Amino acid sequence: MAQVTLRKVVKKYDEVMAVRGVDLDIADKEFIVLVGPSGCGKSTTLRMIAGLEEISGGDIAIGGDVVNDVPPKDRDIAMVFQNYALYPHMNVYENMSFGLKLKRTPRNEIEQRVKQAAQILDITELLDRKPKQLSGGQRQRVAMGRAIVRDPKVFLFDEPLSNLDAKLRVQMRTEIKKVHQKVRTTTVYVTHDQVEAMTLADRVVVMNAGLIEQVGSPNDLYHLPATKFVAGFIGSPAMNFIPCQLEQAAGALRIRLNDKLSMPVPASRTKRYASFAGKPDLVLGLRPEHISETRPHAEPDQHDFDMPIEVVEPMGMETLVYFTVNNTEICGRVNPDAGSAAGQAMKLRADLSKMHLIDNSTGKVL
Amino acid sequence: MADIAAPTATAAAGNRRSSLHKLVQRKSTIAFLMALPLILLIAILIVYPAGYAVYLAMLSKSMTKFVGLGTFEFILKRQVFWDVVYQSCLFAISAVIFKAIIGFIVAHLVHNIPLKGQRKWRGMLLVPWVIPPAMSTLAWLWLFDPSYSAFNWILAHFGIGAIPWTGEAGWARFCVILVNIWAGAPFFMIMYLAALKSVPEQLHEAAAIDGASWLQRIWYVNLPMMRNIIAITALFSLIVTFANFDIVRVLTAGGPLNATHIFGTWSFKVGIESGDIPQGAAVSLFMAPILAIAAAFILRDISRRGSEV
Numbered sequence: 092m093a094q095v096t097l098r099k100v101v102k103k104y105d106e107v108m109a110v111r112g113v114d115l116d117i118a119d120k121e122f123i124v125l126v127g128p129s130g131c132g133k134s135t136t137l138r139m140i141a142g143l144e145e146i147s148g149g150d151i152a153i154g155g156d157v158v159n160d161v162p163p164k165d166r167d168i169a170m171v172f173q174n175y176a177l178y179p180h181m182n183v184y185e186n187m188s189f190g191l192k193l194k195r196t197p198r199n200e201i202e203q204r205v206k207q208a209a210q211i212l213d214i215t216e217l218l219d220r221k222p223k224q225l226s227g228g229q230r231q232r233v234a235m236g237r238a239i240v241r242d243p244k245v246f247l248f249d250e251p252l253s254n255l256d257a258k259l260r261v262q263m264r265t266e267i268k269k270v271h272q273k274v275r276t277t278t279v280y281v282t283h284d285q286v287e288a289m290t291l292a293d294r295v296v297v298m299n300a301g302l303i304e305q306v307g308s309p310n311d312l313y314h315l316p317a318t319k320f321v322a323g324f325i326g327s328p329a330m331n332f333i334p335c336q337l338e339q340a341a342g343a344l345r346i347r348l349n350d351k352l353s354m355p356v357p358a359s360r361t362k363r364y365a366s367f368a369g370k371p372d373l374v375l376g377l378r379p380e381h382i383s384e385t386r387p388h389a390e391p392d393q394h395d396f397d398m399p400i401e402v403v404e405p406m407g408m409e410t411l412v413y414f415t416v417n418n419t420e421i422c423g424r425v426n427p428d429a430g431s432a433a434g435q436a437m438k439l440r441a442d443l444s445k446m447h448l449i450d451n452s453t454g455k456v457l
Numbered sequence: 458m459a460d461i462a463a464p465t466a467t468a469a470a471g472n473r474r475s476s477l478h479k480l481v482q483r484k485s486t487i488a489f490l491m492a493l494p495l496i497l498l499i500a501i502l503i504v505y506p507a508g509y510a511v512y513l514a515m516l517s518k519s520m521t522k523f524v525g526l527g528t529f530e531f532i533l534k535r536q537v538f539w540d541v542v543y544q545s546c547l548f549a550i551s552a553v554i555f556k557a558i559i560g561f562i563v564a565h566l567v568h569n570i571p572l573k574g575q576r577k578w579r580g581m582l583l584v585p586w587v588i589p590p591a592m593s594t595l596a597w598l599w600l601f602d603p604s605y606s607a608f609n610w611i612l613a614h615f616g617i618g619a620i621p622w623t624g625e626a627g628w629a630r631f632c633v634i635l636v637n638i639w640a641g642a643p644f645f646m647i648m649y650l651a652a653l654k655s656v657p658e659q660l661h662e663a664a665a666i667d668g669a670s671w672l673q674r675i676w677y678v679n680l681p682m683m684r685n686i687i688a689i690t691a692l693f694s695l696i697v698t699f700a701n702f703d704i705v706r707v708l709t710a711g712g713p714l715n716a717t718h719i720f721g722t723w724s725f726k727v728g729i730e731s732g733d734i735p736q737g738a739a740v741s742l743f744m745a746p747i748l749a750i751a752a753a754f755i756l757r758d759i760s761r762r763g764s765e766v
Binding site: 141142143162163164168169170172174176177178179180189191192193237241 | 551657659660662663664665666667668669670677678681682684
């Protein structure tokens with residue numbers, strides 16, 4: 092069993108609080124991804140789990156044992172670094188077997204484990220090569236192989252795909268997922284790339300300014316964000332945030348964007364939002380795919396409006412259109428054949444059944 | 458015939474001109490021309506004095522007759538020459554080994570000092586290296602003085618008798634080596650410190666996670682990563698130490714009874730003090746083949762490893 096538990100973990104550098112009290116329970120065999128912008132404390136959190144950074148407060152437990160004062164070598168973890176951190180003077184075999192050699196593992200067992208890991212990662216023919224003779228992707232596999240042979244309780248990945256080109260990154264992402272499905276070791280993975288987070292994770296932990304914003308499955312984070320930060324961070328293009336007012340008129344709740352544009356709140360949400368009517372500083376959150384071209388048959392909670400389009404970005408399978416409401420740039424996703432053109436008005440449709448109402452003063456999704 | 462010959466001659470001249478033009482335009486020619494000032498400088502400052510030393514070494518003591526290799530034959534038969542070979546090797550090898558070990562340890566200690574205070578320590582530790590050796594050796598000479606020596610004064614406090622620091626062969630050799638180590642170790646320290654700073658921190662972290670203790674991290678990560686710098690520094694220091702003059706000259710002047718003479722000081726004694734310039738030149742020339750062999754071994758090792766990392 093290798094669950095990882097973080098309790099009120101704090102990291103302070105002189106006067107700067109890098110991590111401000113993180114609580115997290117990672118289950119055995121789970122693949123957790125820590126995601127967030129630069130400086131949010133995700134890498135620091137990972138390094139504290141690894142033992143490479145001392146913690147300033149709180150507790151970290153691996154497999155039920157508190158490891159606050161346990162050195163990295165005794166935590167039974169393996170880590171894959173952003174720059175691979177392969178020993179340049181050792182060949183692939185020596186790199187992979189180094190940890191086992193230090194543990195005085197019998198030579199035949201080392202050989203067996205290295206070959207087995209090399210087979211999983213398809214690097215058997217590279218075992219005699221030096222890191223300098225390998226491509227970025229091959230180095231990444233070797234770094235993963237070095238982690239696998241140790242058969243640790245926990246794998247830690249620190250932005251392992253950041254140095255690869257876009258195509259290789261997608262390929263290696265799949266490889267990492269395959270490896271996890273084979274070895275089923277508890278994994279903590281740090282990235283700033285939300286696509287990596289969404290595709291790899293059993294659960295995603297979104298961090299911001301040293302705190303956890305939300306923990307949940309990729310789908311939960313996408314469809315049910317808890318805060319404006321999570322709503323804006325997950326999804327590309329990002330969710331639209333439009334300043335709005337919530338009006339109660341003749342027993343019906345309406346979202347008013349400006350003098351000309353107002354739409355009724357879906358019936359399923361009226362009870363939830365009723366108490367916020369008239370509240371200042373509200374924001375309507377709507378993902379670009381919930382603003383599309385009009386179609387012949389409208390579903391309930393879908394509302395049509397005319398908008399002059401400012402920018403059109405054809406993406407092939409879809410076209411992104413940009414327009415402005417309340418001085419805020421809004422992005423919509425329309426069918427490439429819908430006939431969108433910059434400078435022309437277009438009939439668009441907003442699907443309010445997928446809307447989010449956000450209190451801008453607290454950043455919470457209501 | 459003349460009608461035919463004239464155009465042929467013009468064509469040949471044209472060909473010559475174009476091939477000359479091509480030669481000047483060739484990259485290697487341009488590179489050579491650009492390097493020419495340096496080549497000339499090397500020729501004036503190194504090749505000419507070296508050639509002149511060879512010429513001098515082939516003259517008789519009075520420098521009036523050409524004796525070929527006679528002076529070299531004469532030197533090879535002298536016992537004191539073989540003593541100088543032994544002493545030079547002992548002096549250079551032991552000093553370089555200790556300088557390297559001390560430099561390596563101190564570099565690691567300085568590397569682990571927080572960055573704020575590191576510059577101060579680096580500056581202080583470099584002091585022995587930046588003081589002119591002739592001057593600092595004078596201070597050491599006082600420390601080793603048999604009558605007023607600070608060392609002997611301290612030993613006397615512990616009831617230990619005076620040590621003839623520069624008066625007895627073994628102690629005198631110890632003293633010149635010690636002063637050379639004191640003056641030269643900071644150079645190793647600064648070179649190794651620079652090499653240490655170029656070792657990526659992530660390699661240490663990876664090794665720490667792989668289960669390496671701090672000693673194993675030094676052995677398996679730092680040492681292999683620093684090998685080329687270690688070798689180059691050792692080679693450079695070996696050459697400089699082997700050809701040392703000032704420390705031995707000031708501290709012992711080669712005594713007692715030639716026991717601390719090394720090539721530099723002995724060639725000075727023979728050539729300048731005893732007035733036998735050809736023999737002095739011949740003695741100094743013996744350094745070249747010995748150092749060339751050491752350099753060849755070390756550089757071969759570096760180029761072999763250079764392709765690995």
